[in-house]
Amino acid sequence: MNVELTELTRRFGHTQAVAGVTLEAGPGVFGLLGPNGAGKTSLLRMMATVLPPTAGRLRLLGRDPGGFGPRREIRRRLGYLPQNLGYYPGFTVADFVEYFALLKDMPPRRVPRAVAAAIEHVGLGDRARAKLRTLSGGMLRRAGIAQAIVNEPELLLLDEPTAGLDPEQRVAFRALLREFGQRSTVIVSTHLVEDVGVACTEVALMDAGRLVFHGTPGELVTRGEGSGAAGDAPLERGYSAVLAAARSGAAARS
Amino acid sequence: MNDDALIAAVARGDDTALRELFSRHAPWLAGRLRAVLPAAEVEDVLQETFLGVWRGAAGYRPEGSPGGWLWGIARRQAALWLRRRGPAELLLPAVIAADGRYPGDPAEAALSRAELAQAVSALGPEGGAARETWRLMYVEDKSVAEVAKLMGVSAGTVKSRAHRARQLMRAALRHHEPAAEGGGR
Amino acid sequence: MTGNELAGGYPDAGPGPADVDLDRVWLGVAAQVWRRRPGPVERVTGRLLRSPGLGRALVTTPSLLFGWLIATVVILLAGIGATVSTGEPWVALLAPAVAAAGIAYAYGPGIDQAWELSQSMAVSDRMVLLVRALAVFGLNAALGMAASAASGAAAAVTFGWLVPMTAVCALALAAATVTRSPTVGVVAGAAGWVIALLAGQAAEGQVTAAVTDSVFVVPYLAFAACCGAVVWLATRIPRGTP
Numbered sequence: 001m002n003v004e005l006t007e008l009t010r011r012f013g014h015t016q017a018v019a020g021v022t023l024e025a026g027p028g029v030f031g032l033l034g035p036n037g038a039g040k041t042s043l044l045r046m047m048a049t050v051l052p053p054t055a056g057r058l059r060l061l062g063r064d065p066g067g068f069g070p071r072r073e074i075r076r077r078l079g080y081l082p083q084n085l086g087y088y089p090g091f092t093v094a095d096f097v098e099y100f101a102l103l104k105d106m107p108p109r110r111v112p113r114a115v116a117a118a119i120e121h122v123g124l125g126d127r128a129r130a131k132l133r134t135l136s137g138g139m140l141r142r143a144g145i146a147q148a149i150v151n152e153p154e155l156l157l158l159d160e161p162t163a164g165l166d167p168e169q170r171v172a173f174r175a176l177l178r179e180f181g182q183r184s185t186v187i188v189s190t191h192l193v194e195d196v197g198v199a200c201t202e203v204a205l206m207d208a209g210r211l212v213f214h215g216t217p218g219e220l221v222t223r224g225e226g227s228g229a230a231g232d233a234p235l236e237r238g239y240s241a242v243l244a245a246a247r248s249g250a251a252a253r254s
Numbered sequence: 255m256n257d258d259a260l261i262a263a264v265a266r267g268d269d270t271a272l273r274e275l276f277s278r279h280a281p282w283l284a285g286r287l288r289a290v291l292p293a294a295e296v297e298d299v300l301q302e303t304f305l306g307v308w309r310g311a312a313g314y315r316p317e318g319s320p321g322g323w324l325w326g327i328a329r330r331q332a333a334l335w336l337r338r339r340g341p342a343e344l345l346l347p348a349v350i351a352a353d354g355r356y357p358g359d360p361a362e363a364a365l366s367r368a369e370l371a372q373a374v375s376a377l378g379p380e381g382g383a384a385r386e387t388w389r390l391m392y393v394e395d396k397s398v399a400e401v402a403k404l405m406g407v408s409a410g411t412v413k414s415r416a417h418r419a420r421q422l423m424r425a426a427l428r429h430h431e432p433a434a435e436g437g438g439r
Numbered sequence: 440m441t442g443n444e445l446a447g448g449y450p451d452a453g454p455g456p457a458d459v460d461l462d463r464v465w466l467g468v469a470a471q472v473w474r475r476r477p478g479p480v481e482r483v484t485g486r487l488l489r490s491p492g493l494g495r496a497l498v499t500t501p502s503l504l505f506g507w508l509i510a511t512v513v514i515l516l517a518g519i520g521a522t523v524s525t526g527e528p529w530v531a532l533l534a535p536a537v538a539a540a541g542i543a544y545a546y547g548p549g550i551d552q553a554w555e556l557s558q559s560m561a562v563s564d565r566m567v568l569l570v571r572a573l574a575v576f577g578l579n580a581a582l583g584m585a586a587s588a589a590s591g592a593a594a595a596v597t598f599g600w601l602v603p604m605t606a607v608c609a610l611a612l613a614a615a616t617v618t619r620s621p622t623v624g625v626v627a628g629a630a631g632w633v634i635a636l637l638a639g640q641a642a643e644g645q646v647t648a649a650v651t652d653s654v655f656v657v658p659y660l661a662f663a664a665c666c667g668a669v670v671w672l673a674t675r676i677p678r679g680t681p
Contacts, residue, residue: 045555048559049559050555050558050559068619072561072563073561075559075560075561076561078559080556080559081556082555082556082559084555085552085553085555085556086551086552086553086554087552087553088499088502088503088552088553090502090503090504091499091502094473094474094475095475095499098474098475098495099495099499100556100560102491102492102495102562103492103495103496103557103560103561103562103567104492104560104561104562105490105492105561105562108485108491111474112470112471112473112474113466113467113470115470115473115474116466116469116470116473117466119469119473120462120465120466120469125273125469126270126273128269128469128473129269129473147556269469269472269473272468272472273465273469276461276465276468280455280461280464280465281453281454281455281461282453282455284455284456284459284461284464285453285455285456288456288458288459293456293458293459296456296459297459297460297463297464297467300459300461300464301464301467301468304464304468305468305471305472308468308471308472
């Protein structure tokens with residue numbers, strides 16, 4: 001198991017962004033779905049060791065990120081793409097990926113080849129020495145994906161990775177997800193349900209900080225069948241059905 | 255963009271031009287090297303070749319043949335590798351066929367044989383008119399009259415086929431020479 | 440295979456031998472063509488700090504232009520405040536805190552576009568900030584020394600502020616590297632500044648006042664703690680939006 005969350009909680013003042021999430025994930029592609037404000041980003045930030053949890057237990061790659069040494073070791077094997085990744089305008093794509101490769105403590109001898117491989121993998125091979133300010137939004141996102149994968153991470157966390165990618169690039173991206181899912185845990189947070197269905201082996205749905213569904217995409221589709229829930233595609237209907245049930249359940253409780 | 259323009263772009267530091275050159279030329283260079291080197295070494299030599307292209311593009315003179323220039327760099331890298339490894343590595347058929355006796359530098363000999371084999375194959379399939387004519391006239395040293403009788407054609411036809419064979423060989427061998435013959439392709 | 444060769448095609452065109460991985464070959468070429476070769480400063484820094492990432496962070500500091508401008512302006516203003524002698528030690532004590540806050544802001548959550556990503560890096564973002572502080576002071580000190588030849592005012596700020604602060608940053612970085620704690624480094628640096636001030640006061644003949652007047656000791660230590668607190672606060676994991 002690469003990720004083990006036990007009743008993980010995160011509060012901001014009086015708001016509970018993440019309310020007691022329990023989850024386990026091994027190798028494979030794990031989709032994290034939910035509406036905006038559901039707590040997906042906070043959950044991902046905790047897994048990226050950027051945000052400390054308020055309560056609960058977190059184990060990543062078999063270690064507790066609370067300690068300085070284990071946290072550093074986790075971060076060496078981690079790849080993270082935040083939702084809002086800025087870029088340094090004067091850097092080239094290669095500079096950008098190389099910079100973060102070095103900050104991930106990659107051995108310097110391995111860095112140039114890993115950087116080249118990551119850049120070619122995301123299809124930016126013809127822009128490797130172009131300055132980031134000359135790139136479109138989709139290309140910048142792909143540069144962000146490149147820095148996330150450069151150290152061949154065992155835990156890959158991607159927050160809204162497909163923003164700005166055209167359909168052809170999304171297909172290539174899903175292939176990348178599947179490839180990494182063979183040997184690592186890939187967690188993709190997205191509000192685009194169709195991104196998830198094709199590439200993910202497991203899906204979790206969050207709403208108001210809670211986990212309201214955890215299973216395979218097929219099981220999510222089943223939840224939506226015959227429920228009359230909104231949606232143009234089976235996964236979307238499952239998504240709406242689960243959300244509706246969770247919200248009415250919450251309303252009944254309160 | 256044609257090859258000359260690409261090489262000029264590489265000389266100006268354009269790495270995308272190098273990438274394009276690689277996609278165009280690496281396959282056939284790899285094939286030619288494969289005739290002399292094992293697969294893993296072809297990869298190393300090809301890598302050194304294109305790094306050589308990146309560093310040395312400024313030295314390319316546009317009157318030559320780009321393919322010839324590239325092969326020249328590849329050839330030098332291959333020869334370097336072969337010399338480092340020593341004669342024991344030269345066990346490709348092209349060299350064995352010389353029954354172990356090669357004059358001078360075995361690396362050069364191996365490469366020359368590979369180049370010659372390529373030039374000969376440019377004459378067409380075995381048994382074809384040009385190749386057969388060349389074989390009879392220049393390998394078996396027969397006279398025009400003898401070749402005409404053996405092939406069942408007129409002497410004039412033999413002469414023009416021989417002329418054509420020489421043209422084809424010259425063109426093929428020219429691909430191996432960086433700008434050696436001024437003008438032309 | 441007759442006239443094609445003469446037409447400019449290559450006699451042996453084709454997809455290449457099956458057992459040669461051309462993609463791998465290209466990656467080997469690209470790795471050398473695309474890399475940025477570290478210069479001497481980067482290599483030495485990386486070795487001293489036991490982290491090639493920190494070496495790269497140091498040399499990229501000026502190229503993060505907007506942050507560089509803000510940091511430079513802040514430290515120069517703080518420096519002018521510190522070197523204009525008003526007879527009160529408080530200004531000189533406050534100056535490093537202001538400078539630290541400015542640098543932390545310029546290269547931290549305020550302006551660094553990739554701040555959140557930097558926080559997920561194995562190399563601690565606070566170590567990176569310490570290194571950047573050294574870069575900001577060091578490079579400005581070097582420029583200041585060049586400018587000192589022409590201007591007395593520049594000399595005052597350079598030798599009274601920029602150069603000592605560069606030394607303080609180096610001390611902070613050394614302490615942080617040895618103890619593996621950026622916080623310890625900052626406190627050590629602040630202590631170094633305080634000592635430098637005391638030494639300066641001693642040189643001006645106020646030895647007895649500086650040493651025997653114990654009423655100064657507590658405020659000095661308090662200010663050292665403030666410097667540390669300012670940097671720590673400015674760079675702590677942000678509450679962020681949920």
